[in-house]
Amino acid sequence: MPPSAGTARPKILIVDDDDEIRTQMRWALTGDYTVSQASDRPSAVEQFRAVRPMVVLLDLGLPPNPANPEEGLAILSEILAIDRLTKVVIVSGQGEKGPAMRAIGSGAYDFVGKPVEMEELKLLLRRCFHLAQLERDFHHMQHTLRNDTFEGLLGSGPRMQSVFDSIRKVATSNAPVLILGESGTGKEMTARAIHQRSDRKDGPFVAINCSAIPESLIESELFGHEKGAFTGAHAQRKGRIEMASGGTLFLDEIGEVPLPIQVKLLRFLQEQTLERVGGRQEISVDARVLAATNADLKKGMATGSFREDLFYRLAVVQILLPALRDRDDDVVLLAQAFLQRFANENGKNGLSFAPDALRAIRQHPWPGNVRELQNRVKRGVIMSEGKRLNASDIELLSAGSAPQGTTLKEARERLESEMIRTALRKHAGRITTAALELGISRPTLYELMDKLGIEKSGVEKAE
Template sequence: MTDAIEPAELPVLLVVEDDEGLQRQLKWAYDGYRVVAAHDRAAAIEALRQYEPAVVTLDLGLPPDPDGTSEGFATLAELLRLKPDTKIIVASGHGARESALKAISLGAYDFYRKPLDIDELGLIVARAFHLHDIESENRRLEANGGSAVLGSIITAAPEMLKVAKTIERVANADVSVMLLGASGTGKELLARAVHDSSGRAKHEFVAINCAAIPENLLEAELFGYERGAFTGAVKTNPGKIELAQGGTLFLDEVGDIPLPLQVKLLRFLQERVIERIGGRVPIAVDTRIVCATHQDLDAMIAAGGFREDLYYRLAEIVVKIPSLAERHGDAVLLARHFANRFARELNAKVHGLSNEALAAIDAHPWPGNVRELENRIKRAVIMADGKTVSAEDLDLPNPAGGGEEQAAINLRAAREVADRRAIRSAMSRTDNNISGAAKLLGISRPTLYDLIKQYQLQA
């Protein structure tokens, strides 16, 4: 890694490139940034820890694999793990479209081809810095209160805000999207968000749970059938793919589609035509596919239970949804929302959650995710005898210990992560009351105000 000599107040641009001539060319071209260069993965990680750049340009052809992309993708994943808000712009001359889709699915901001066009890359870099500034401001405004994103998703967690921004970005790309997450994380809600944020929003959103329909009926549900195709087929019925014409079809639990039907679905994705059961005329259909699963499709492919070619058609963009336990502070925000809603609908005498209930909710790991939380709150509101829902009403154990913190980029960042998590949790539990949050944290109000200002947790 070469040391930068530009003024420290300039925004830092990290250039990960093993060609020293190109390093010098980029340093000369970007006089508006503090350019720091790294020639391999280890140097890039060292520079990320030291300078915490907002934007990185990354050549996927890094040593020891300069003619391939494996080391570049490994570097991309590691940089984003350490600093998820970094805008990484990747470059490669190897399989441009495939590399672009894979890079974006892994979290890259943008992609450009070699040979390098300095002016074109300069525009991409400038947009990346601008977007990073906007997102930083949005986090500053949103971090303390929790808000609805994508229309209806309640969150204040950076992990979920990142998912929301990814969905906003890919919604209009008209590519197939695969949502990966545990049961109860809100995959159908996010699939609807993809549809509602796209140009297809004025057309139908059709959902089908592939695990809930018997194998012998699933083909008819998806592709439809002609009159007389089988016993009981007294009239022609269009399938879900046709019903979603111009719109979006959401295939939940796509891993449960049987192998013979996977072949027919693959043909539709390749040719955009279907044939109903008993039909002979191909029908052209313009339907976007969004799918979801909690299963390990890589393992299923290796075991022969899922077609690899179908996977790549369905997973042009992959979005991984964090569990509720990974969305620090969101359990309390969601619990308040559900408690207010169910109180209006089911038990008007309930006016909220007790402090003990909030503490228990904050400490519980929520293995069933948002679905478990919603069901527990609903049951507790119905059964509550008092004006507030108690920890006993929720049938939750007393709060105890938390998990380990995620690896941070450096010691300063580790302290900030711990402070932000504790403050966000305290503010959620006290409904954004400064005095109550300070008391929970064991600090004075002025100290809490200083920390909120330091970490830009509110406007």
Template sequence: MSDAKEKILLVEDDPGLQKQLKWSLGDYELVVAADRDSAIAQLRRHEPPVVLLDLGLPPDVDGATEGLAALQQILSLAPATKVIVVTGNLDRSNAVKAIHLGAYDFFQKPFDPDVLALMIARALHLHALERENRQLLAQQSRSSLQGLITSSEPMLKICRTIEKVAPANATVLLLGESGTGKEVLARGVHELSPRAGKRFVAINCAAIPDTLLESELFGYEKGAFTGAAKQTIGRIEYANEGTLFLDEIGDLPMPLQAKLLRFLQERVIERLGGRGEIPVDVRVVCATHRDLAAMIQEGNFREDLYYRLSEISVKIPPLRERPGDAVLLAQAFLDRYARELGRTLRGFTADALSVLEAHAWPGNVREMENLIKRAAIMADGTQITAADLGLELGEAEPQPFNLRQAREHAERQAVSRALAHSDGSIAQAAELLGITRPTLYDLMAKIGMK
């Protein structure tokens, strides 16, 4: 068991009070800051669970504006932090205001050491309980959507959608480019549904010849065709009481579309060569990378089937539209293949991370997985380099980490788009950007645009 003391951040400009609190709070490791900027720096560095914050900070030592601003900044950066504000005897209104802004509690000068110690102990206990709860929820989420690795808001939003629709018995249509993780999400729908204990049956409609697909889906009776030596149940019947995943549904031939529509409407099937109707209770999840609306217009997909399949429609963003996921996935795949291959591989070099972020990933996660596996096999050193990946940095412009560079990058993109939309007119571009012409000229000079 660790003997390390809990860290508490004290934001206080009075050296006498700093010394007094250090002495009375000897059971904790006290990190001290005398103003808002140093408090934020210490918060980022130490991530303390509890902050003691004096509202009278410089330059407004007799007021509370700086202290309240510090409180808001602390809570925006670390919402789980418990902030206990310190006020003067006659400053109760600002203490109440701090509580409204999200402070955990307040105490007044001169302070009672026993009351303050009890307040800190309660705050630490609550912080620990909330952290444990978040960890349990995160573990539950990870186990529900096994195989899905993401930190990007677009995909996290998709996960929340899947969690909402899974308990219902509605048919789900997953739309997205090849390799975006449609089957992983389909399995998530199954695992989060009441059918989780039953079968999950997947079939790729594009991978089976049209002549065999009907018998694969619906099954056949003995003697139904040459070679049908025994009765065989199809995938739909096999998935009874479970979930049927029809991947690449856009490749389903028209005759089978009609037969699938009848099954979805009546929830009964007929095996090839059979005469009797067989009731089947199954949850249907479909996926495709095709534009079904365009296929309907071209007469290649039934509109009535589309509406049956898309009771719930989920659009999955490609990897290039999922900020941060490329590096996250690459590291996860590298860990996996390093274990499988028995190799000691410790991450990626800086140039490799740059090309991972810059690449457009037309093959999405599947392309990423294959690339990392090859790099793990071929790498000579203990780190994966850009050369091991075989990607050129010039294929796309890497996103800058530096805030100034990021701002210039965003400004350049916005100005370029505005000029393109206004056909080079400075006046119209300035209007689109919501700035004056002189400001636009200054901005173009700053970012080096003529």
């Protein structure tokens, strides 16, 4: 974006052999940018090395053979070899779309046609500089946070910085922590970050998803059992709580724990002792408890499905993780991080997002939060064939086909409703498989269906 008063103007390099075009663009852009110029490959590379602009406007047809794009493509290659984060915008003449698309396939950001429409160019440059700054901030953050990565949690915005501050503070204590947030916001990663920063980091980190275990088995999973305690108990077995002794126990989806088990958990939190199923001996266990939920536990207390005394035992400290749709500063940063990670893992270094993909990423409501973003980028990297991921590669609507509403909230709800209805139709009303495709949990899908007024008739039977 153009700089505010008192800040240094961003640098831009114009490479074109037409003096008139260079002069026209320089006069149009000088008010917002520090403009450098070059007319051929040697001067372009020299200027780029000397000035290090974030954005380059590049004409492909340059001397000694202006009718051939090879000289411009060679400049593009040299510039990206020096600094791969540079945004290169191709300025192409009529009938030169083929070479321009070839340049984009080689790493250019976008292209504009001649004659250049200055207002359109200025808008494109604002996007270029904004993205270039985001990418540089991300790489700077990678460098400065190499030893402070919060177990993979990433965020430069104020909401996540507040979460990081809370992690630092609670990690040094043994107090129980309740982590709140929608499905896919990173609750287990937050718990692991607390564990890794605590004096228990050399002990075990034991996680259990309370919603994934049948009610008949959850007591044995948590507390263990003695030999012969029930049919099939052929040997003594320690439960997850005992396994976490000396370390941290993470109870995910704590709101799904049945009331009788809540009573036993409360006793353990109060006395740090437990009895295995079928046992009579009290066993002392030194384990810190972290819990998480995407459910409204206060509503559960009101309806009697969650014990009030257990809530206040668990919620000595609460950490609220923001939904991705409320992290405008972070969504592109996270997408770039996932792209780099999965590109490296799949031997596809040099991948980047096309402009339509970035626009779609910013506008998508992300009902599945960070997990959905991660899954979409990973799928796109695996399925990609070129150097650029388009909106279709990550299965998002392009900006032009995004749902229109009178407000952002209406547009978001319309898109959420459309995606949920499509997934339910595709999977014949099966909630589990629809939620899996959407990248959210079953409880979150039920909540969204309630919020959006989507009928559940036929759904329950399909489960």
